[in-house]
Amino acid sequence: MWACSRAFAAALLLVPWPLHQPAQQQQQQQQQHSSLRQQPACSRCAAGQGLSVSQEQLGAGEVATASQFQVFEDSLTISNTGGKGRGGRGGSGNLGSAAFTDAERLTELQLGIYNLASAPSVYPSCQHKDGRPRAGTARRPDCNNYIPTVVRDQKSCSTCVSQSVATAIQMAAAAAMEADVDAWEVNAASLYYCSEGGRSCSTGYDIQQNLYDVIDKAPQLIRPSSCLPSDSQLRDPLKEPQVTSWIPACQAAQQKCSSTANSSQPWLKCEYKSLSTFWEIQRHIRNHGAVISRITVYNDFAVQLREKVREQKGEAIPAIRANATARPQYGHAALIVGYDNDNYTWTMLNCWGTGLKNSSQTRKAGITADGLFKISMGLAGVGAPDQMYGVSCSPPPGSKWDPFGVQKFYGGKPRKNVQLIKPSDRVNLTETCFNFVLTDNDTVASVVDHFNQDIQAFVTTQADVARRRAGGKAATEGPWSYQNTTYKLIGSYSEQQLSTMLQTAQEVLHGSTKAPYKASMQCSHYNAAGQLTTTTCDATTRAAPCMRYGNGTVKCILQYALISVPSTLSGPAWNRTVRVCNVTYPSFKDARDSQPRALLKLNLASRTAQWSELLRPHKLRLGGVQARQM
Numbered sequence: 001m002w003a004c005s006r007a008f009a010a011a012l013l014l015v016p017w018p019l020h021q022p023a024q025q026q027q028q029q030q031q032q033h034s035s036l037r038q039q040p041a042c043s044r045c046a047a048g049q050g051l052s053v054s055q056e057q058l059g060a061g062e063v064a065t066a067s068q069f070q071v072f073e074d075s076l077t078i079s080n081t082g083g084k085g086r087g088g089r090g091g092s093g094n095l096g097s098a099a100f101t102d103a104e105r106l107t108e109l110q111l112g113i114y115n116l117a118s119a120p121s122v123y124p125s126c127q128h129k130d131g132r133p134r135a136g137t138a139r140r141p142d143c144n145n146y147i148p149t150v151v152r153d154q155k156s157c158s159t160c161v162s163q164s165v166a167t168a169i170q171m172a173a174a175a176a177m178e179a180d181v182d183a184w185e186v187n188a189a190s191l192y193y194c195s196e197g198g199r200s201c202s203t204g205y206d207i208q209q210n211l212y213d214v215i216d217k218a219p220q221l222i223r224p225s226s227c228l229p230s231d232s233q234l235r236d237p238l239k240e241p242q243v244t245s246w247i248p249a250c251q252a253a254q255q256k257c258s259s260t261a262n263s264s265q266p267w268l269k270c271e272y273k274s275l276s277t278f279w280e281i282q283r284h285i286r287n288h289g290a291v292i293s294r295i296t297v298y299n300d301f302a303v304q305l306r307e308k309v310r311e312q313k314g315e316a317i318p319a320i321r322a323n324a325t326a327r328p329q330y331g332h333a334a335l336i337v338g339y340d341n342d343n344y345t346w347t348m349l350n351c352w353g354t355g356l357k358n359s360s361q362t363r364k365a366g367i368t369a370d371g372l373f374k375i376s377m378g379l380a381g382v383g384a385p386d387q388m389y390g391v392s393c394s395p396p397p398g399s400k401w402d403p404f405g406v407q408k409f410y411g412g413k414p415r416k417n418v419q420l421i422k423p424s425d426r427v428n429l430t431e432t433c434f435n436f437v438l439t440d441n442d443t444v445a446s447v448v449d450h451f452n453q454d455i456q457a458f459v460t461t462q463a464d465v466a467r468r469r470a471g472g473k474a475a476t477e478g479p480w481s482y483q484n485t486t487y488k489l490i491g492s493y494s495e496q497q498l499s500t501m502l503q504t505a506q507e508v509l510h511g512s513t514k515a516p517y518k519a520s521m522q523c524s525h526y527n528a529a530g531q532l533t534t535t536t537c538d539a540t541t542r543a544a545p546c547m548r549y550g551n552g553t554v555k556c557i558l559q560y561a562l563i564s565v566p567s568t569l570s571g572p573a574w575n576r577t578v579r580v581c582n583v584t585y586p587s588f589k590d591a592r593d594s595q596p597r598a599l600l601k602l603n604l605a606s607r608t609a610q611w612s613e614l615l616r617p618h619k620l621r622l623g624g625v626q627a628r629q630m
Contacts, residue, residue, distance in 0.1 A: 068385055069378035072278035075112030076341055079565075102500070106508050107456075108277070114455045115279040117565040119445035121341045123286060125372070128315040137180050141446040144338050146171045146181040146289040151371035152188060153353030155237040157201035160333040161210050162192035163351035164292045167335055168391045169222060171289030173268050176394035177401070181289075186268075187225045187253075189234040193243075194221050194250035201241045207292055207333060207389055211272045215391075219266035220254065222393075227257035260400075270393040276385040278377070282339050284390035287449050290335040290349065294387035296380045298326040305373055310355025314372030319345040321376055336382065337372070344377045415587035416450055418580065426593060429600050433581040438569045444578070445567070451580045461579050463563045464514070474516040479566040482516055487558040498543035498556065505560045506539035515561035521546055523556040 126143040127134050134145060148170060152163045166188035174181035192199055195213040199205070214221050228234050233249040243249075254261075261267040275281050281291050300323045309317045315338075338347030355367035375382055395401035418434035425431045436447060448455050462480040467473065475481035493501075498521060505519035520538040523546040527533050537546040546556060569576040588594045 068276070068278060068383060072112060072377070073344075075109055075279070076116050079113045079117035103504050103508050106504050110508070111456065112277060112279045113562070114459055114565050115283060115445065116341065118443065118448060118455065118567055119279075119282065119286065120443060120567060122339070123282065124315055124338050124340070124347060127370075128313065137174070137178050139175060139178055141286065141441065141443045144285065144289060146174045147337055147349065147370075147372075148185070149182050150185070151349075151354045152351040153237065154188075154351050155240065157237070157240045158204040159188060159192045159201075159240075160351055161205040161207050161292075163188045164333045164335050165207070165210050165214070165391070166191055167349065167351070168288075168290045168292050169268060169270055169393050171335075171337075172270070172391050172393040173395070175287065175289045176392070185224050186222055187228060187234060189237070189240070190221050190223055190228075190250070190253060193234065193246040194218075194253070198246075201243070207294065207387060208274075211292075211389060211391070215270045215272055218263065219268070219270065220257075220261045220263045222266060222268050222270065223253065223257050223261040224267070227261060228253045229256060265399065266396060267399075268393045269396040270391055272389050272391045274385075275388040275390050278383055281336060281383060281388060281390075282341075283445070283449065285337060285339070286445065288390060288392050290337045290391075292389045292391070293334060293336050293348070293382050294384055295332050295334050295348070295375075295382050296328045297330055297332045298323070298380065299329050300326040301329075305368065310367050311369050312355075313370050314368035314374065315347060317368065317374070319343070319374035319376050320379065322379060339377075340374070345374045346377060346382055347372055347374050348382070415585075416447075417589045418583065418586050419588070420593065421579075429597055432583050432586075433579060434583055434586055435577050436580050437573050438576040438578065443567050444565065444569070447578060447580070451583055453580060453582075458578075458580070459563050459565055460514075461581060465579050467514075474514070476516075479564060479569060481564050482561040483564045484517075485560055485562040489556045489558060493556070495543045495547045498537075498546065501558060502537065502539045502543060505558065517561055519558070519560035521556055521558050523547070 120142055124143055125147045126140060126145045127147070129143040134147075134149075137145065139145065148167060152167060154160055154163050166186040170184045170186045171181055173179075173184040173186075177184075191210065191214050192205065195210070195218060197203075197213070225235060228249075229252050232252060233239060233243050233246065234253060257267070275284060275291060284291050301320070304320045304323070305317075334351065335349040336346050337349045339345070340347070350367070350371050350373060352367050352371070354371060355369050377383065381387065416436065418436050420426055421431075421433060421435055425434075436451070438444075438447060447453075448458055459480070463475070463482070466475040466478075466480040469475075476483075502519055502521055518538050518540070520536060521543065522534055522536050524532060524534050535546050535548060537543050569578075586594070586597055
């Protein structure tokens with residue numbers, strides 16, 4: 001259980017903390033964990049508050065976070081400097097603990113590179129980006145438009161998990177409907193006190209357990225505060241500690257909302273999933289608003305977010321940084337609602353109320369005006385693979401908000417119109433590949449997410465299209481071209497490990513992407529005469545030529561071809577056109593193209609046959625189709 005309130009001095013520590021260790025023992029531990037590249041004074045260390053990383057000191061969650069941060073950092077370095085989107089052509093990066101020795105690790109690294117390169121590097125709140133209050137409710141690929149105006153306050157109770165879950169559901173519903181996020185408020189007390197288990201103010205909750213108890217077992221508990229009677233105990237956080245039984249309040253709430261929130265027809269239909277990588281976290285935020293995260297609160301939290309910043313907005317003040325003297329106090333839950341990959345920070349939304357003067361406030365430290373604060377990536381267990389959950393929600397089909405099931409039918413997103421690749425596809429109702437022209441409001445990542453594309457297959461498809469446009473030759477300039485990428489390997493590797501890297505890179509990358517040249521490796525070393533020389537090896541020769549001087553090897557560089565992935569596309573329409581495949585429900589500007597395909601998906605075979613006959617060239621002219629043959 002997570003005891004979340006600052007009022008509980010004896011709250012459960014998520015991280016076991018040993019007594020002070022002798023300097024010699026600390027040095028040995030730091031050497032043992034040097035693969036995590038911990039530097040206590042660095043501004044973006046992977047360990048909790050910059051202290052040395054060890055299983056005993058930080059716990060499994062922090063070690064997992066540190067490891068995941070290394071993979072993310074390597075992927076981001078390559079996406080920025082390796083010629084993929086935002087970096088220069090032919091760049092290089094350092095490959096540290098994320099160095100791959102099997103196909104699974106390389107695939108993970110590759111997915112990270114493509115996802116990071118195709119997305120905005122900075123994703124703040126729209127209020128911060130625009131410098132004014134939120135305007136409109138449209139989904140935006142450049143900022144989060146679904147952060148609630150009202151900041152939740154858990155007061156003195158340990159309800160941080162349910163507060164975070166309620167806000168995540170609220171933001172996910174607003175994002176799915178492109179609606180005002182404040183209009184989809186979810187009562188957190190209902191998720192906490194009315195769920196199975198009979199919790200009290202000080203009980204606490206695990207993130208996964210709360211999601212399971214509510215979304216899987218009792219979705220009727222997801223309800224707005226308007227469903228609660230005006231005198232309900234669930235409405236008054238100040239009285240929560242004195243309540244001895246929540247059964248009457250929960251029963252009254254259920255009775256009042258029985259017609260709009262019941263187990264068979266809940267107010268919102270939600271799903272949740274565990275997220276294990278930083279790029280998955282960022283992708284979920286862009287699509288659904290927030291990710292629920294654990295965070296270990298250290299004793300310098302109120303110092304870094306000191307009193308004079310309480311009336312400032314969280315995104316305008318410096319991020320929480322590493323502090324070698326800080327010690328953990330208790331476990332907490334909050335939401336990740338934004339990120340800044342240029343400065344390696346997360347933006348988080350807390351549930352301790354606002355720092356603005358308010359007579360109902362029970363806290364005076366560590367609070368900002370809007371409940372937001374920034375924290376360096378890798379710190380305090382934020383982003384730990386075992387404690388990260390994303391929620392997606394929308395009104396169920398048949399409800400008054402979606403009476404005809406339109407949201408489910410089209411995936412809960414406003415439809416984007418695709419174009420036929422060639423005019424003859426108009427009568428081919430089983431075709432699932434189409435063209436899409438990006439607008440100024442689109443990023444490559446937003447298109448991939450909207451059409452549910454596998455990003456690796458999507459990138460390879462764009463490279464194949466570019467190859468055909470270039471007369472069958474692999475493109476070497478511009479978006480979707482093949483770029484020579486180099487890795488400087490950090491650490492010591494055996495001949496077998498280097499051979500595995502070469503073979504894996506050749507099979508996974510070059511085999512699937514039809515790269516124009518082989519993966520290779522260059523190693524610098526001193527020969528018997530003491531001269532610095534370079535040897536080269538590839539997947540055919542394996543690593544033996546590169547290791548001929550054994551321990552005399554100074555450094556090795558891995559080179560391979562990687563497809564350049566842009567985050568945005570500009571210029572004429574043909575340069576902004578991408579190919580999307582396996583599109584389940586295509587939408588076209590011309591309804592004559594959309595309707596027969598919709599009928600086909602609804603298994604209305606007879607109607608589909610009639611439409612196919614109607615669409616044949618001799619009965620309906622094919623002019624006016626907006627498609628560019630590529």
